[in-house]
Amino acid sequence: MEEKLDFLQKRRNIILQGGGAKRVEAQHKKGKQTARERLEQFLDPGSFVEVGTFVQSELEDASTLDIPLPGEGVVTGYGNLDGRLVYVFAQDFTVSGGSLGEKHAAKICRVMDLAAQNGAPFIGINDSGGARIQEGVMSLDGYGNIFFRNTVNSGVIPQISVMMGPSAGGAVYSPALTDFVFMVDDTSYMFITGPQVIKAVTGEEVSAEKLGGAVTHNQTSGVAHFRAKDEKECFQLIKKLLSYLPSNNLNDPPAASPAEPTLPAEDLANLVPADPNKAYDVVEVIKRIVDDSDFFQVHEQYARNAVVGFARIAGQAVGIIANQANYLAGCLDIDCSDKISRFVRFCDCFNIPLVTFVDVPGYLPGVHQEYGGIIRHGAKILYAYSEATVPQVSVILRKAYGGAYIAMNARSLGADFVFAWPTAEIAVMGPEGAINIINRREIEKAENPEKERKERVSEYRRKFANPYVAASRGWVDDVIHPVDTRRHLIRALDSLKNKFEDRPRKKHGNFPV
Numbered sequence: 001m002e003e004k005l006d007f008l009q010k011r012r013n014i015i016l017q018g019g020g021a022k023r024v025e026a027q028h029k030k031g032k033q034t035a036r037e038r039l040e041q042f043l044d045p046g047s048f049v050e051v052g053t054f055v056q057s058e059l060e061d062a063s064t065l066d067i068p069l070p071g072e073g074v075v076t077g078y079g080n081l082d083g084r085l086v087y088v089f090a091q092d093f094t095v096s097g098g099s100l101g102e103k104h105a106a107k108i109c110r111v112m113d114l115a116a117q118n119g120a121p122f123i124g125i126n127d128s129g130g131a132r133i134q135e136g137v138m139s140l141d142g143y144g145n146i147f148f149r150n151t152v153n154s155g156v157i158p159q160i161s162v163m164m165g166p167s168a169g170g171a172v173y174s175p176a177l178t179d180f181v182f183m184v185d186d187t188s189y190m191f192i193t194g195p196q197v198i199k200a201v202t203g204e205e206v207s208a209e210k211l212g213g214a215v216t217h218n219q220t221s222g223v224a225h226f227r228a229k230d231e232k233e234c235f236q237l238i239k240k241l242l243s244y245l246p247s248n249n250l251n252d253p254p255a256a257s258p259a260e261p262t263l264p265a266e267d268l269a270n271l272v273p274a275d276p277n278k279a280y281d282v283v284e285v286i287k288r289i290v291d292d293s294d295f296f297q298v299h300e301q302y303a304r305n306a307v308v309g310f311a312r313i314a315g316q317a318v319g320i321i322a323n324q325a326n327y328l329a330g331c332l333d334i335d336c337s338d339k340i341s342r343f344v345r346f347c348d349c350f351n352i353p354l355v356t357f358v359d360v361p362g363y364l365p366g367v368h369q370e371y372g373g374i375i376r377h378g379a380k381i382l383y384a385y386s387e388a389t390v391p392q393v394s395v396i397l398r399k400a401y402g403g404a405y406i407a408m409n410a411r412s413l414g415a416d417f418v419f420a421w422p423t424a425e426i427a428v429m430g431p432e433g434a435i436n437i438i439n440r441r442e443i444e445k446a447e448n449p450e451k452e453r454k455e456r457v458s459e460y461r462r463k464f465a466n467p468y469v470a471a472s473r474g475w476v477d478d479v480i481h482p483v484d485t486r487r488h489l490i491r492a493l494d495s496l497k498n499k500f501e502d503r504p505r506k507k508h509g510n511f512p513v
């Protein structure tokens, strides 16, 4: 027995040491922790339980202490995050660059299956050179097995990808299939082909950072949703995100004790300029309405003409969507259509009510937008809100023009309640654009065309650009004082707690991707 226990201990130690002291040192020199150090920092102390510690390639002899790839380059298991069960993997770059071979993939698939069966979030810490070249097609099959599970588990359990090193080739597609991607400044990269291949194929010269670093994917491509300055901050952000999410699609999001906003509601009466052409920061509005004035943005640096994120209202987690007047005047464009629709669909999967703040002049006009397919991208917002069956409340702050008024969750798309501030202007289009079309002749003929134009604009605004036409049709449930917005939202969301909506049975819809 003693001999066997000794063998067990020695074998375990080899695996715990990963790629050995030299490679661990190299990992640290790059500003990165090892897989096991990361799990220790991330999970509740002492909660990690490893699954598949001794897995190794079937081609290798398991009766010796010769373990060519300890742990197959990935540590898998489960543990707790703030007391809640999560399943995890952490790729070990010190072992064959964290490259993914057959057994490496099998270990990941096992914890993915356990996460789905047990209704717990699944979190992957990626740090890998991609498909293990020596294992050829077996590595590719491994990726396929992971992609399949990412897809089947989508909308069942939250799936989170943490990028803490390189992620090349097929390795970027599992993260792309998950709900949220976190990146760390200066150490994480994502690209389907690296700078050398790009130079050889297209002649373009680009650094890894510029091609696929945290800034690029958070600001330009939108592939990543969160950016952290280091690994520690990254783990804190993930914990914060999870605090708003249920463990699976059959649970409600965790509730917290209600807390008043720390910023005064009285400011709301003046934060939004009455002049519809003046900009302001909608985040300041949101902060004066939500618990603790705490708004956790998703995709904060991407498509900044819209803001989306999580907050609490009277302790209940909500997903917030808002037009950002101080960026592109809050117009809806291709990128923000992706941002909004993806967020709405996530919240709908996981029983998180939607609160939409509307101040939108329309879809962004232009050749670039039309050629880029704003029609099909813009349709995503219509689809996502129409598809959603969670409680939905919209608040129209100021402009709500044309198709964008509908897109930002008008009653017709499924909002359960719509409130408008007295400053709301709900119309087919803005006054300037409208009178150029319907009063063009009168303006041209007038003795003083400019004076005529101004009069027509103010007449239009008085007649149509207000909340009362929509309210008279019942499409706005109430016109409210801005200061009372939180109170109205609390009552409305409370009344929708048991909302149930039945839709026609189908395999799935055909989302306009």
Ligand code: HXC
Pocket: 023, 095, 096, 097, 098, 099, 128, 129, 130, 131, 132, 133, 134, 140, 143, 144, 166, 168, 169, 170, 171, 194
């Ligand atoms: C096997 C690999 C590997 C890989 C790295 N290593 N990538 N081994 N397969 N894909 C090994 C190295 O040989 C080295 O082993 C160790 O990991 C560390 O790698 P270094 O190159 O020394 O590290 P670094 O300089 O930090 O560079 C990291 C890297 C680079 C940028 C990731 O290694 C690299 O470019 N790797 C290849 C990336 C790639 O093209 N992957 C295939 C993508 S195709 P030793 O023993 O010396 O420590 C793909 C298809 C999937 O993924 C499709 C699915 C649909």
